[in-house]
Amino acid sequence: MIVLREQFVHCFQLRSQLHPLNYSSHYRVMKLPLLAASAAPSAARTVAKSIATCVAASVGLLGGGLLIQLPAQAFSYTTNFTAELSGDDASKGNIWLDSVTLGDGTVIDDFAMVTGAEIISNDLWSGGNTGAASADRGDLADGIKVEDASNLDIMMALNNNNLNNIIDTEDTGNFAMNLFFEESIDEVFLWERGRNSKLALQAIDTEGNTLGSLVELDYSSEWDYAGYDIDTMEIGDAQQVGSIGVSLDDFGLSSSIAGLRVVSESSFNGPDWKLMGAKRKVPEPSAMAGLGVMMGGLLLRRRRAR
Numbered sequence: 001m002i003v004l005r006e007q008f009v010h011c012f013q014l015r016s017q018l019h020p021l022n023y024s025s026h027y028r029v030m031k032l033p034l035l036a037a038s039a040a041p042s043a044a045r046t047v048a049k050s051i052a053t054c055v056a057a058s059v060g061l062l063g064g065g066l067l068i069q070l071p072a073q074a075f076s077y078t079t080n081f082t083a084e085l086s087g088d089d090a091s092k093g094n095i096w097l098d099s100v101t102l103g104d105g106t107v108i109d110d111f112a113m114v115t116g117a118e119i120i121s122n123d124l125w126s127g128g129n130t131g132a133a134s135a136d137r138g139d140l141a142d143g144i145k146v147e148d149a150s151n152l153d154i155m156m157a158l159n160n161n162n163l164n165n166i167i168d169t170e171d172t173g174n175f176a177m178n179l180f181f182e183e184s185i186d187e188v189f190l191w192e193r194g195r196n197s198k199l200a201l202q203a204i205d206t207e208g209n210t211l212g213s214l215v216e217l218d219y220s221s222e223w224d225y226a227g228y229d230i231d232t233m234e235i236g237d238a239q240q241v242g243s244i245g246v247s248l249d250d251f252g253l254s255s256s257i258a259g260l261r262v263v264s265e266s267s268f269n270g271p272d273w274k275l276m277g278a279k280r281k282v283p284e285p286s287a288m289a290g291l292g293v294m295m296g297g298l299l300l301r302r303r304r305a306r
């Protein structure tokens with residue numbers, strides 16, 4: 001509890017950096033006033049986000065499943081892909097994800113795939129357009145289409161970089177599922193067919209326990225256009241695909257995560273989605289140590305030269 005109290009003190013110290021800027025306290029988490037980033041001057045937004053992250057991390061220390069919801073920050077990126085077919089068939093065939101380009105020009109082409117799925121709940125499929133999450137694919141694409149999807153079917157729809165292998169959800173479908181990645185991740189890349197639905201995400205550990213805060217994304221009409229359309233087995237015409245990125249900051253976490261809980265509620269308009277993760281590239285500790293040795297060597301040589 002001492003750690004927790006110190007953490008909150010740290011949050012308040014961050015908050016004090018906002019003075020003398022005007023801000024409003026729209027968010028209340030455990031009776032701690034938080035600044036509404038949208039109402040704040042841009043200079044204050046970074047501090048506001050730090051406070052939000054800080055408080056989320058503090059609350060995370062409490063454990064015990066206490067859930068707080070923060071406004072999603074999310075991030076944009078460009079989807080770089082190769083459509084195998086051309087013309088009208090492009091939206092029906094395999095569409096391979098090559099890489100994504102982040103806003104700062106960083107190119108990520110090494111993705112962590114979903115290697116395990118655990119359906120917690122999924123509306124029962126009883127024929128036709130019933131049920132919730134199912135495995136879907138482009139009309140002319142490789143992959144599977146299974147309405148009454150099992151854990152294995154969910155995993156197979158996601159465990160590849162074919163953007164035309166997705167999870168389709170019926171309009172008022174409810175589901176919750178845990179997804180585990182081949183390695184722990186720092187970022188999530190998400191695509192939604194139709195640009196007309198939304199999803200909620202939460203980080204999980206290797207046991208499937210939730211971590212940090214629940215992130216309820218905006219409707220995908222607010223996301224970026226990913227630059228391609230898809231026409232899958234479950235729909236009659238090609239639909240635009242939207243993209244959005246979610247980072248550890250959005251979850252109020254600072255260390256890599258093993259998986260995600262993905263949730264759709266009946267008001268989310270049946271998200272039809274693909275996602276994968278990536279590890280943020282930071283210098284290896286051994287490389288840093290090597291750099292330290294090099295610097296030390298330089299200093300020594302300079303001293304000797306005197």
Ligand SMILES: [Ca+2]
Binds near residue numbers: 129131132133134168
């Ligand atoms: Ca379906």
Ligand SMILES: [Ca+2]
Binds near residue numbers: 196197
């Ligand atoms: Ca949709």
Ligand SMILES: [Ca+2]
Binds near residue numbers: 139232233234236
């Ligand atoms: Ca179709």
Ligand SMILES: [Ca+2]
Binds near residue numbers: 169171272
């Ligand atoms: Ca849908």
